[in-house]
Amino acid sequence: MENIDQVIFYKLEKAIRSYRQFAQRQIKTSGFSITIDQWLTIQNILEHPGIKQQELAEKVFKDNASITRIVELLVKAKYLKRKVHKADRRRTTLIVTKEGEEVVEKVNEVILQNRAKALQEIDREQLMAMDNILHIITTNCQE
């Protein structure tokens, strides 16, 4: 047996990529043309109205540049609107349109199904343990 240290990151990549491919495929075959990142972005704006892009970036674990571009596409798709922030003109206020809300709500169901499918046959105790390990890895890498 190979040393687990030397393969675990590969396995991590593989699992997350399998899930992403699977999830994106499901969304597509359900008739939506939105990416998971875009869905997650809108979701977070809804949950935190008035959030600034910088905070948004942290929430979805991306950087500012990526957020700028994702927002751009979402505005083009008419799922978001930009407004200049009243008190601070450096900031942008992001507003989810009715279309945006509708899409997110519908895609939500698909995502729930995806997660259930992906986690089939795994017991919750083990998941909690994994969550713990992931947390340690994350902090180990942030010093």
Added chain:
Amino acid sequence: MENIDQVIFYKLEKAIRSYRQFAQRQIKTSGFSITIDQWLTIQNILEHPGIKQQELAEKVFKDNASITRIVELLVKAKYLKRKVHKADRRRTTLIVTKEGEEVVEKVNEVILQNRAKALQEIDREQLMAMDNILHIITTNCQE
């Protein structure tokens, strides 16, 4: 406590991204200008001489298009050479240059250190358990 199903994929992404950022930063500050994916690609060619790009893609869990582009950059960097396969002219034979070998060898050490750091304070039994879960997720997403 939130439902673990609804956050575990987020945690997965976060952990893998933290590790990637950390690892790439370490490689850079060690004086190398190679990406982890490029390193992994060369590594696999060395381990499987004469491998075809399609198989290579599977090994590093990418698709053919990505491999084509990574190889392109590695040829530019003079870490790889392309040759037409003798028996089958559709194929490309990939050859690692001396420079390529040297870089990989040196970067290897950095990567070993990175992994050790990232897995600090985690016991191996738990890692094995996580490996198992990751495997289940991967197969659940591939039907």
Added chain:
DNA sequence: GGATAATCTTTGACACATCAATAATTGCGT
């Protein structure tokens, strides 16, 4: 042995990641 199918790789189009540099605006110190 010539049409057709299968295999291997590349290319195009678009989305996202990362780093560094640049605007634009606000806040602070004196």
Added chain:
DNA sequence: ACGCAATTATTGATGTGTCAAAGATTATCC
């Protein structure tokens, strides 16, 4: 007030991911 630092967002450059289509070559089948 003024200059300068800090904050917020955008842009440019380069690398990777994904899907679909196309090119090139080889295998198959009648």
